[in-house]
Amino acid sequence: MIERIAHIGIAVRSIDETRPLYETLGLKIEAIEEVAEEEVRVALISCGESHIELLEPTSETSPIARFLDRRGPGLHHLCLATDDVKGDDARLKEAGFRVLRPEPTRGAGGCWVQFVHPKTTGGVLLELSQGADGDDG
Amino acid sequence: MIERIAHIGIAVRSIDETRPLYETLGLKIEAIEEVAEEEVRVALISCGESHIELLEPTSETSPIARFLDRRGPGLHHLCLATDDVKGDDARLKEAGFRVLRPEPTRGAGGCWVQFVHPKTTGGVLLELSQGADGDDG
Numbered sequence A, B: 001m002i003e004r005i006a007h008i009g010i011a012v013r014s015i016d017e018t019r020p021l022y023e024t025l026g027l028k029i030e031a032i033e034e035v036a037e038e039e040v041r042v043a044l045i046s047c048g049e050s051h052i053e054l055l056e057p058t059s060e061t062s063p064i065a066r067f068l069d070r071r072g073p074g075l076h077h078l079c080l081a082t083d084d085v086k087g088d089d090a091r092l093k094e095a096g097f098r099v100l101r102p103e104p105t106r107g108a109g110g111c112w113v114q115f116v117h118p119k120t121t122g123g124v125l126l127e128l129s130q131g132a133d134g135d136d137g
Helices: A015-024 A063-071 A085-094 B015-024 B063-071 B085-094
Strands: A002-011 A029-035 A040-047 A050-057 A074-082 A112-116 A126-130 B002-011 B029-035 B040-047 B050-057 B074-082 B112-116 B126-130
Touching (some): A002 A126, A002 B074, A015 A029, A015 A050, A040 B002, A050 A063, A050 B002, A063 A074, A074 B074, A085 A112, A085 A126, B002 B063, B002 B126, B015 B050, B085 B126
Antiparallel strands (some): A029 A040, B040 B050, B112 B126
């Protein structure tokens, strides 16, 4: 079952140049983490039961760098929190949706994640996340 | 104060062709509304304290039709629920962010809304919404 929006990922050229918008609105960056395997720095902004994630590439070969080259900065992906990522994965495959990984894999923070390819979602890179350690996918 | 993600707006060519993805995940379309002044049909999908909104153009001159022509279907805008849209509006202007309307205006469902131009947000069309009738911006 999908429980909530876990986060919305936003591709940015620079966290430092983008944060004043959110800070002007009273939102706060809780943490900035580097995810080496994705070649990205992530600024986590808490927003109700969800997060806004600012994604800044750390190399020119990062998927986020390629997105920025192709589309410019902006909304990048939508992550939904689920309590059953394996079941969702199975249902999506059965219904003919294209997932990015053969099975859900361990993601940042110990979550289990799967992605649905934008080609089969109507242009949305959709992440499904089941939080191993509790409150955020 | 920003309280939560009110909704994430997704531009779609067809609500009927896009809904199976969300329904496969167990999410439900609660209502489909036509917003005449935006030339758009909106499918409202409840997701925790937020909504996912599928935005289908009803004419070729609709802003959503133009977005689809330019960028293709996908994530369109992010709406944050606030308890003080007039204060946010004033703070954004003072900080130099470009808003789309001179002042917050009455939106669908009786909310008060303002938009921040993607040119000053790092490519994100950001909506701020203060719900006149309670639970959703």
